[in-house]
Amino acid sequence: MREFPSRIPQYKVSIWETIAVVLGAIAVLGVGLTGLAMKFLSNAATPQRAEAIASHIMTYQLPDGSQGLLGINIAGAKIALVASEGDEPDVQLLMARVPVNGEAGRQRIDRILDSIALGADEEELKVNSVRAENRLLCGQTTGISIREGMLKYPESAEKSTVIYRGNVVLGESRYFVNLLVNDANGDVARKKANDIFNSLQCRR
Known part of the structure; x- marks a missing residue:
């Protein structure tokens, strides 16, 4: 059985930026950053919690293994961020499962998740192309947005980047x-992104 570290790993700045983007979006829902909320956020950023929540959303296959970064249950939604191994992973996968109903809080989560873009800082990500494709996600055909460009985090070499975004309703x-x-x-980034996306299977 895999053992998890007892405290939050010390990731490179780029990973903390990603986590901050997600937590910032969640904070819009009214989750404060003091008192009990600090305990909530601390627990959310533990690897075992992140991977446990991710396992209830989707199955996935990341090259060279995966690590959990963030896992949140809020307003009936499950949100998880996982990445490839290492303190500066080359794969980041944000996934969520949100109940389909008319409650305003959950509709707000829908909008927030749809607006989050990993590596979205304009100074770091230079998008060269954007296209839409109809792809299978969890056995259903849905529209997927694919962006390609170059991403450079501080103190890191510039790399080719591929970003897939999409959603599907099941049940x-x-x-x-x-x-x-x-x-x-x-070419390696494109193939890797395609293979990972094709490995995704929704948990029901």
Whole structure:
């Protein structure tokens, strides 16, 4: 059985930026950053919690293994961020499962998840192309946005980047996917992103 560290790993700045983007979006829902909320956020950023929540959303296959970064249950939604191994991973996968109903709080989560873009800082990500494709996600055909460009975090070499974003409704749940893949070789990044996306299977 895999053992998890007892405290939050010390990731490179780029990973903390990603986590901050997600937590910032969640904070819009009214989750404060003091008192009990600090305990909530601390627990959310533990690897075992992140991977446990991810396992209830989707199955996935990341090259060279995966690590959990963030896992949140809020307003009936499950949100998880996982990445490839290492302190500066070249794969980041944000996934979520949100109940489909008319409650305002959950509709707000829908909008927030749809607006989150990994590596979205304009100074770091230079998008060269954007296209839409109809792809299978969890056995259903849905529209997927694919962006390609170059991403450079501070103190890191510039890398080719491919970002997949999409969602699909299955039964009473909407599943969101936001996948970012970096590699020095653009063709490798494209293949890796395609393979990971094709490995995704929704948990029901």
